[in-house]
Each structure stands twice: as C-alpha cells, then as structure tokens.
Amino acid sequence: MVGTMNRAKVELLWEFVKREVARQYRGSGLGVAWTVLNPLFMLLVYTVVFSTLLGFRVKGGAGGTALREAINYALMIFSGLVPFRVLSDAMARSTVCISSNADLVKRVVFPAEVLPLSAALSAFANGLFGLVVLLVMTLAAQGRLQATWLLLPALWVVELVLAAAVSYFLAGAATLVRDIVALVPYVTMALMFLTPIVYPLEALPARFQRLEMYNPAAIIVLSHRNAVLYGEQPLWAPLGVLAAVSIVLLLAGRRWFDAQKRFFPEVL
Amino acid sequence: MSSRNGQSSGRAVVAPAEPRQAGVLVRAGGLGKRYRIYKSPYLRLLEWGALGRARLHADFWALRNVSFELHSGDKLGVMGMNGAGKSTLLALVAGILHPDEGTVETTGRVAALLELAAGFHRDFTGRENIFLAGQLRGLTRRQMNAYLDDIIEFAEIGDFIEQPVRTYSSGMLMRLAFSVATTVTPDVLIVDEVISVGDAFFQHKCNQRMRELTAGGTALIFVSHSTDQIRAICNRGLVLDRGRPIYLGSSERAADTYLKHIREREAARAAEAARASLAGLAAAAAERRRRQGFPPSHAFSYGVADLAEIVSVEVLNSRGEAADSFAVNEDVTLRMEAYVKAPVQNLGASFLVRDRAGVDLIGTTSHHYGYTVSGPLVGQVIAFTFTFRNVLREGHYSVSVAVNRLSDAGNPRSGLTIHQLDNVAGYRSSGLPDLDVYHRVYVPVEVRVD
Numbered sequence: 087m088v089g090t091m092n093r094a095k096v097e098l099l100w101e102f103v104k105r106e107v108a109r110q111y112r113g114s115g116l117g118v119a120w121t122v123l124n125p126l127f128m129l130l131v132y133t134v135v136f137s138t139l140l141g142f143r144v145k146g147g148a149g150g151t152a153l154r155e156a157i158n159y160a161l162m163i164f165s166g167l168v169p170f171r172v173l174s175d176a177m178a179r180s181t182v183c184i185s186s187n188a189d190l191v192k193r194v195v196f197p198a199e200v201l202p203l204s205a206a207l208s209a210f211a212n213g214l215f216g217l218v219v220l221l222v223m224t225l226a227a228q229g230r231l232q233a234t235w236l237l238l239p240a241l242w243v244v245e246l247v248l249a250a251a252v253s254y255f256l257a258g259a260a261t262l263v264r265d266i267v268a269l270v271p272y273v274t275m276a277l278m279f280l281t282p283i284v285y286p287l288e289a290l291p292a293r294f295q296r297l298e299m300y301n302p303a304a305i306i307v308l309s310h311r312n313a314v315l316y317g318e319q320p321l322w323a324p325l326g327v328l329a330a331v332s333i334v335l336l337l338a339g340r341r342w343f344d345a346q347k348r349f350f351p352e353v354l
Numbered sequence: 355m356s357s358r359n360g361q362s363s364g365r366a367v368v369a370p371a372e373p374r375q376a377g378v379l380v381r382a383g384g385l386g387k388r389y390r391i392y393k394s395p396y397l398r399l400l401e402w403g404a405l406g407r408a409r410l411h412a413d414f415w416a417l418r419n420v421s422f423e424l425h426s427g428d429k430l431g432v433m434g435m436n437g438a439g440k441s442t443l444l445a446l447v448a449g450i451l452h453p454d455e456g457t458v459e460t461t462g463r464v465a466a467l468l469e470l471a472a473g474f475h476r477d478f479t480g481r482e483n484i485f486l487a488g489q490l491r492g493l494t495r496r497q498m499n500a501y502l503d504d505i506i507e508f509a510e511i512g513d514f515i516e517q518p519v520r521t522y523s524s525g526m527l528m529r530l531a532f533s534v535a536t537t538v539t540p541d542v543l544i545v546d547e548v549i550s551v552g553d554a555f556f557q558h559k560c561n562q563r564m565r566e567l568t569a570g571g572t573a574l575i576f577v578s579h580s581t582d583q584i585r586a587i588c589n590r591g592l593v594l595d596r597g598r599p600i601y602l603g604s605s606e607r608a609a610d611t612y613l614k615h616i617r618e619r620e621a622a623r624a625a626e627a628a629r630a631s632l633a634g635l636a637a638a639a640a641e642r643r644r645r646q647g648f649p650p651s652h653a654f655s656y657g658v659a660d661l662a663e664i665v666s667v668e669v670l671n672s673r674g675e676a677a678d679s680f681a682v683n684e685d686v687t688l689r690m691e692a693y694v695k696a697p698v699q700n701l702g703a704s705f706l707v708r709d710r711a712g713v714d715l716i717g718t719t720s721h722h723y724g725y726t727v728s729g730p731l732v733g734q735v736i737a738f739t740f741t742f743r744n745v746l747r748e749g750h751y752s753v754s755v756a757v758n759r760l761s762d763a764g765n766p767r768s769g770l771t772i773h774q775l776d777n778v779a780g781y782r783s784s785g786l787p788d789l790d791v792y793h794r795v796y797v798p799v800e801v802r803v804d
Contacts, residue, residue, distance in 0.1 A: 092492070093494045094488070094489050094491075094492045094493055094494045094497075095489075095492075097489050097494055097495060098486075098489040098490060101486060101489060105475070189473070190473050190490070192450065193450065193468050193469045193473060194450070194466075194473040194490055194491075195448055195449045195450055195464070195466065195491075196473070196490040196491065197492075263399070265399075348451075348452040351445070351450050351451055352389065352451070
C-alpha cells in the first residue's frame, strides 16, 4: 500500500486483519452481531438523551410525530458515528498493535509495518459492516435510495488513508511511550464530542462552525451525513485538502514508523 | 549483502530465493549493543523533554567489540554463561536488534530459531502455522506449498498437523519450528538452545540436518551450553564473558577455554562466598547446592540449625576434583563445611551413603574417630573430610550429611543432631571393569580350591 508490498506481505496483512476481526468476537455468543449491536446501543442512548429527553430537533423528513423526530435524530447520529468509529477504532487498535504482538516483534524478523496497517484495515472492515446497517436503516426510514450514495467509496478511501496514517504514528509512539495507550481513550472521547456527531453542525455558534472545517473527523462526518441522509454533496473543498494532507501524513507516518521500529524489540 | 550498523536504520532484508551464496556470509565488525538503564521510567520522558541537554541514564553494554567472519560452510559455536550476551549476538545477526556500535552484515536468506515456537499462532493448526511462518519470512502460500510435505515429514508431527499448535508438546513445537526454519534452505542458520528440548533421537536428526546444510554451504551460528555438542557440530568457537569476547578460534580450543572460564568463575565465586557474611554465606551455600544439581525437593534438612549450619557438601576424587562417578575400590572423599553460629561444645559431623531403595550402606561420625570441635568459633567455617573406599556395586547412591554434638562427652552414641541434610549429594558407582558385582558390596575375596 505504501512502499513495497509484495504478495507475501499482502497475504500476511490479510492474516492479521482476519485475526484482529475474529479475535474481538471470539467466545461471545452473538459473535459478529456485536459489530452492529455495539453502535446501536450507543445510538439508542444518545437518541433518548438528546432527542427524547432534551428535545433537540434536526432536519430531515416531514417532522411531526415524536417517533419520526427520534428516528431522524438517530439516523443523524448513526450517519456520523459509523465513519467516526473507524477513526477511533483504528486509534485504539494501533496503540496496542505492536505490544500485543511482542512475541513476534522480539523473536522474528518480519515486516512489522503490516501491524498498524492491519489495525486500520480491521477498523475499516468493522466500519463497512456498520455502513451496511446504516444504509438499510436509512432506506427503511426514507423509502428511497440517494444518488449521493455513489460518492461514498471516495469518502471511505479518504477515511482509510487517514486512519492508516494515524495508525502508523500512534503505533510507533504508543510502543515507545506506553502512557499514550492510556491517553488515547480520552482523546477519542474528547474528539467525539468536539465533532458534530450527537448534535448537528448548526447547533454550534457560527465561529465554531467555521473551526470545524479544520477538524478532520468533522469533515468526514459531515460529508458522510450529507451523502447518506440528505442527498447533498460532501464538503468537497475541505475534503480535498484532507485527502492531500492524509496522503502526505501516510507517507510521513510510514517513514517515521520504519525509523522507529528498530527500537521496538528493546522496549517491549 | 544486507548491512546494519550503528548509524543507519537499515532494515534486515530477507532475500528472495536465489542460488546458494558463497564466500563470506556473515561479517561482524566491532559489534556492540547498548541498553540504556533508567532508574525510573519518568527519567526517560524527562530526557526526551530535555532534547539531549540532559543525560539521565546509565549505559549497559550487553555486547561489545565482537568481530568475526563466517564463510560458506562455517559452523560457529557460541558459548558463555547466562548474561554473557549470546542471545543478543544472535538477535543482532538475525536482524531483530540493531547494533549501537560496529556493523553486522549477512548475505542471502537468514533463518533464525531463537525461541521455541516464536511466531506460531496458538489457535492455528500446524499446517496454517507453516504458511504463516512462510509469510512472516516473505514467502507466499504458493511458494510455501512446495516445501509443505518436506516440512511435515521432517517434523514427524503426523496427524497433529491438522490440530491447533496449542495442543502440541514442547518437543513437537520444536520439531515443527526447526523443520520450518531449515527446510527452506537458509544461507545463514542461527540456532539458539531450543533444540535441546527434543528427545535424543530428534537431536541426532537436527544435528544431521545442520551437517547437511553446512556441507551444502550454509553458515551456522549455534549456541549451546553443551561443549560436547559444540565440539561435535562446530568447527569454530566463540566464548563470551559479560558481553565481551574472550576467545575466538577453533571449536575445540573454545570449548576448553569455556570450561576453564567456568571453573575460574566458580572458584572466584567460592572465594567470594568464603569472605561473605553469615547471610551471604548461607545464600551462597544454597546457590552452590542448587548448582550441584540437587533439586531442593530431594534435599531434606532438619535439626536445630541455630548452633551451626552446613553450607557446602562436595564429593571429590583422589585428585581433589569434584566428581560424580567412581569405580569400585576408588577412594571417595566427602568434604562438608559447617558455619558456626554460636559457641559449641563437642561439635562433630557424620555422613551416610544410601542406595536408591533407601538402604543405609556406609556411614560414620567424626566422634567415632575422636574428632570433635569445641570453643567460641562463632563466624568460622569448619571443614570435615571423610575418605572411604567405594565398595558399592554399579548404581546411583545418595549422600546425607549432618553436624551434631555429643550430649555426653564420653559417649560417641549420644549425639544430638544440629543440622542434617538428607540426600544432599550423591555419586555413581561404575562397578568393576572386568568383574560383575552380584551383591550390594564388593570386598576382595581370596578364593582357594584344594
């Protein structure tokens, strides 16, 4: 993907992604269903709190019944949560991707760069499961397909590149400074509430709305929501900048990771 | 050649399959590996924050000044006590660690067997792990398929190959790991002590495989505590002591140097122990007993050890060297040292030789010979030496020792045990070379037929 990727490396990457995805559901009765159930529970909580209890209203649909409002609100959250979780999931996985394979890193010479990439890819795979559920729910609620759904692959590619870039940096940094592993959940929680996920962008004062255009998560979340729910265009300009920055970050992240990985066997 | 040195962050390269390499396959020059020791993990962060303006660590050189060249077919045996840097050296050559000083270069495919089952995934089957091992080393499933049957056959795993490796015994894991590492013909093969896990039959098979590979041009680096194994397999030897090379040359000379080195270190340690305080002495004694190979569970001690304590037991031959095998009629010397903790009256020692069934065979006490010790000898070490002729038939015998004192000065039978160690040492009787000993003991018998 970045740098040389021969066939054996691709096979190895595939093994790790399979392992990562399988590992998280092994031994749980509902298995893969948790991939879907987990965000649905979050969705339920946020919808009850913000829409039913606090009475926030969002656009979409013909207003009216409280149930209708709740469904609109739930879809707004879910359409942002699905892409956001790809980023937060990749961050969480990448921080431990080296240390959880310490045995390998310390004893075998192998391309360790597949580990952060597999963290990003397994987060991405889980995200795709969520996307399918989101699209089915949207179709059920709105009763029609949106033409803008065709733009989703482009969005998800940008997301994957960004997730991979972040994963390279975090995997290296968290291995060398273990405190980062403990820090990341707070960062992702803060990022989640700073990004218009459980509230619409319009709920923010105008100057903060402008600031959100510098928040990568917000650019992706808002673009995704536009394309999935409202049949509107993604935020092309900021998204284009983000895509370019992500590519640069990915290349830099890979280089930095390669420079750091010689220290991994010593600190593990 | 793939090269790693202290300056660049060069990566270890697993070369694609290619014709066997010839010439110099491993070249280490002034190789060194340094670890930074921080008293607290926060100091590491502080040092980072200081951007090189503060030095808050101590350097520890796990390995330094190691230079050697291995040509095609060379077999280097690496010896050293624990912590000598053997594993660090192997990890550097394998490319897992990177040198902080000097360089190490390798040519061609490097296969390293550093730890049992390293890289195996516990829940995958043996077959899946073979493919995984290949992928980790840069070989695709298709390429690995060509080797699959050979790997399985050599490992002798049988139908277990379809079972998850977590169900494997350590011997099976080792066989599979060794088979994977050596079937895809390496140019440089690095083997840590892992193969000592296998049974004798498979060890022979491993030795045979290593001989075949090196005969075909592979360079071998082999770590073992067994100087016999090094002599049998290697043509060159390297002895490390606390990270520094103390000998590089023929494997024969290296093995001798290593054994001499161990004896010197042991002697230095023993001399150190003799100077040590009570606590140190007792600890050193326990360590020595452990090193003599007596599992603590087999040594049983009782008695009132507050007056004196046995701190060492040795079985020596007539030349005064530690020995564990004696022929019939050879003199056995038992030397024990007792550390005196309180003023004693009529202190003596005794010993007892037992066979495996627990039958007491030989034994006596110093009191019988009129040797007792009295006086304010606190802090001193008293050595008791018993020499007797081995009259026991072929077999293993245990030795128990005790220090005791007489409650009634005149009567050698009225001993009170102070400290007794049961089955603390032992020796093997090798019998008589040209005469079968049918019963427990052999004493020369004069036979006359009239």
